[in-house]
Amino acid sequence: MQFRNITLGALAALLLFATACTDELNIADPNRLSTGQYYENQSQAVAAVDAIYNTLIIDGMYQRMTPIYHDGRGDEISSRSPWPFLTGLSAFTVPGTDGALEIFWAGHYIMISRANQALENIPQIEDVDAQLRERLLGQAYFLRGLAYFNLTNALNNVPLVLTTPNGVESFYPSNEDVTQEMVYAQVKSDLENAINRLPVNYDAVGGPDQGQEGRATKGAAQALLGKVHLYEGDYTAATPLFAAVVNSGEYALAPRYADLFSQDPGIENANPGKIFWADFTTSTSSEFNWGGDPNVNWRQFLALTPTYSVGDFFDFYPTRFLYDEMRKERTVDGKLDPRYHATLLSYEPAEGYTTAYGVDWFERGYGENDYFIKKYTNAANGTDAFSAGFDYHIIRYADVLLMYAESLAQTGDIAAAAGYVQQVRDRANLPDREAEFAAYSLEEFMEQLEHERIMELAIEGVRFYDLKRWGHLQGAELEELRSHDFEFATFTPGEDEFLPIPQTEIDRNPNLVGNSAN
CATH class of the missing domain: 1.25.40.390 (Serine Threonine Protein Phosphatase 5, Tetratricopeptide repeat)
Structure with a gap:
C-alpha cells in the first residue's frame, strides 16, 4: 500500500x-x-x-x-x-x-x-x-x-x-x-x-x-464546540450549544437506524440526522485516494470498509464485551435492538439474519456462534469493499441528543435529560423508560447513558474519548476495561x-x- x-x-x-x-x-x-x-x-x-x-x-x-x-x-x-x-x-x-x-x-x-x-x-x-x-x-x-x-x-x-x-x-x-x-x-x-x-x-x-x-x-460548528466543552468537563458551557442544535429544527433522527450506513446516495441524502460527514462514493475509478493531489481518476472509497470487514483485510473484530452489551435489552416486540443488526454481523435465524456478504452463513465457513463487525462494511450484500461508498459520520444528531442529555444531567436536570435519551431509544423501538431514568441519581443516570452511547454509537470513534473523560482509564475502571478487551493489559495510566x-x-x-x- x-x-x-x-x-x-x-x-x-x-x-x-x-x-x-x-x-x-x-x-x-x-x-x-x-x-x-x-x-x-x-x-x-x-x-x-x-x-x-x-x-x-x-x-x-x-x-x-x-x-x-x-x-x-x-x-x-x-x-x-x-x-x-x-x-x-x-x-x-x-x-x-x-x-x-x-x-x-x-x-x-x-x-x-x-x-x-x-x-x-x-x-x-x-x-x-x-x-x-x-x-x-x-x-x-x-x-x-x-x-x-x-x-x-x-x-x-x-x-x-x-x-x-x-x-x-x-x-x-x-x-x-x-x-x-x-x-x-x-x-x-x-x-x-x-x-x-x-x-x-x-x-x-x-x-x-x-x-x-x-x-x-452553524449547527455543525455549534455541535463540535459543545463537544469540546464536554471533553473539558464544562457542562455549563456545552449545554446551550447542544440546545441550539436541537432547537434549530434543522435535524431529526432518521426513521431507520440502518439507513445511516447505506451506500445508496438517495438514502444517505435523505437522512435528516446528518450534521457533518465525509462523503465517499461507490466509484470504481482507477486511482485510490490514499493521499496526495486529487485528480479525475480518484476512486474516493472508504478504506475503513475492507479494514473492518471479515471478508477482506479483517484487521479488527468486535470484543465479547460489545457483543454482550448490545444484546442486553430487547425491543418492545422481543427482538434484538436493530442497532445490533447494523453494528454486528452474527447468525440470527430467528430474526432472518442467515447470510454474510450475500452468501449463506455456513457456506462462508463461519460458525454458529461467530460474530464480526458489520457497521461500515459490505457484510449486508457483499459488494466490492474497494469501492465502498459509505458516508462517514463525523457529527450526527443522535450523538448531539445524547451529549445534550449528559450536559443536562450534569447540570442538575436529569428529568429533561431522560427525555432526550428516550428519543434515541424510541427509534430503536425500545421500551419507554423515561420516567424510570428521570428518577435516577446522577451516578445511575450516567451508568445508563454509557450503555445508551454504546448502543447508538458503537464503532463510530467516540468510545475511547468517553472512557477517558469519564475517568475510566485508571483504578478499578481500568481493571474492568481489561476484562472487556485484552489489549488494555498493556495500557499504563499517565503514559498511554x-x-x-x-x-x-x-x-x-x-x-x-x-x-x-x-
Missing part, C-alpha cells in the same frame, strides 16, 4: 530548494499555481475552500486512519492485523519510530495548511460577494478547528500552526510549551468564528454554494492516553518534542 504526503519537515526542504534556484530556472506550472498567481477571483476562493474539504477523504483523515485511531483504542474492538502498526496502536504499544504514524499527522496538517491559506488569502480577493466570503471563511475556521480537535485528542501537545510558513524558521514550529488547554482554546476560537459566519443551511443562500449539502453549517508524535517529524524538526507516549 502506498501513500503520498507532505509533512511540515518535508516542506522545509522544498523551500530550501526553491530559494536555491535562479529566476531563469523558475518555470510556472499551470497545474501548480503559486499564491501570487492564484486567489484572484470568486471561483478560486470557492475552490480553495473546496480543497480543504478534499482532505476529509484521504487516508490520514476519514478514509481510514482517523476512525482507526479513535476506535482501535476503545474496548469495543480488538485488532488481529498482520500489520504491527495496527496491533500496536490498538494495544497502546506502537513506538514513535513507526513510520505509519505520519499518515494521521500529515493528513491533519495538510487540512490545516489549506485552511490557513484560505483564511489568509480570501479576505484579499476583491471579486468575492461579501456574504459568500463570510461563509467561506466560516468553513475554513470550522475545518481547521476540527483538525486540531482530532490532533490534540490523539497526540496532546501538537504545534499550533496558524499562518502559512514564509521562511525556513517558520517551517519548524515548536510544541514545547503547548498544552492541550491551549489547543482546545484555539479550537474554540475557530469554532466561534465559524458559528458567527455560517448559515444554518445552504438552501436560501445566494451564490455558487446555494443548495449544496455537505458544507459546514495519547499516541506518540511521529519520531520522523521530531527528527526533521529541531523544535519539536515528543509527548508522554514517546
Whole structure:
C-alpha cells in the first residue's frame, strides 16, 4: 500500500530548494499555481475552500486512519492485523519510530495548511460577494478547528500552526510549551468564528454554494464546540450549544437506524440526522485516494470498509464485551435492538439474519456462534469493499441528543435529560423508560447513558474519548476495561492516553518534542 504526503519537515526542504534556484530556472506550472498567481477571483476562493474539504477523504483523515485511531483504542474492538502498526496502536504499544504514524499527522496538517491559506488569502480577493466570503471563511475556521480537535485528542501537545510558513524558521514550529488547554482554546476560537459566519443551511443562500449539502453549517460548528466543552468537563458551557442544535429544527433522527450506513446516495441524502460527514462514493475509478493531489481518476472509497470487514483485510473484530452489551435489552416486540443488526454481523435465524456478504452463513465457513463487525462494511450484500461508498459520520444528531442529555444531567436536570435519551431509544423501538431514568441519581443516570452511547454509537470513534473523560482509564475502571478487551493489559495510566508524535517529524524538526507516549 502506498501513500503520498507532505509533512511540515518535508516542506522545509522544498523551500530550501526553491530559494536555491535562479529566476531563469523558475518555470510556472499551470497545474501548480503559486499564491501570487492564484486567489484572484470568486471561483478560486470557492475552490480553495473546496480543497480543504478534499482532505476529509484521504487516508490520514476519514478514509481510514482517523476512525482507526479513535476506535482501535476503545474496548469495543480488538485488532488481529498482520500489520504491527495496527496491533500496536490498538494495544497502546506502537513506538514513535513507526513510520505509519505520519499518515494521521500529515493528513491533519495538510487540512490545516489549506485552511490557513484560505483564511489568509480570501479576505484579499476583491471579486468575492461579501456574504459568500463570510461563509467561506466560516468553513475554513470550522475545518481547521476540527483538525486540531482530532490532533490534540490523539497526540496532546501538537504545534499550533496558524499562518502559512514564509521562511525556513517558520517551517519548524515548536510544541514545547503547548498544552492541550491551549489547543482546545484555539479550537474554540475557530469554532466561534465559524458559528458567527455560517448559515444554518445552504438552501436560501445566494451564490455558487446555494443548495449544496455537505458544507459546514452553524449547527455543525455549534455541535463540535459543545463537544469540546464536554471533553473539558464544562457542562455549563456545552449545554446551550447542544440546545441550539436541537432547537434549530434543522435535524431529526432518521426513521431507520440502518439507513445511516447505506451506500445508496438517495438514502444517505435523505437522512435528516446528518450534521457533518465525509462523503465517499461507490466509484470504481482507477486511482485510490490514499493521499496526495486529487485528480479525475480518484476512486474516493472508504478504506475503513475492507479494514473492518471479515471478508477482506479483517484487521479488527468486535470484543465479547460489545457483543454482550448490545444484546442486553430487547425491543418492545422481543427482538434484538436493530442497532445490533447494523453494528454486528452474527447468525440470527430467528430474526432472518442467515447470510454474510450475500452468501449463506455456513457456506462462508463461519460458525454458529461467530460474530464480526458489520457497521461500515459490505457484510449486508457483499459488494466490492474497494469501492465502498459509505458516508462517514463525523457529527450526527443522535450523538448531539445524547451529549445534550449528559450536559443536562450534569447540570442538575436529569428529568429533561431522560427525555432526550428516550428519543434515541424510541427509534430503536425500545421500551419507554423515561420516567424510570428521570428518577435516577446522577451516578445511575450516567451508568445508563454509557450503555445508551454504546448502543447508538458503537464503532463510530467516540468510545475511547468517553472512557477517558469519564475517568475510566485508571483504578478499578481500568481493571474492568481489561476484562472487556485484552489489549488494555498493556495500557499504563499517565503514559498511554495519547499516541506518540511521529519520531520522523521530531527528527526533521529541531523544535519539536515528543509527548508522554514517546
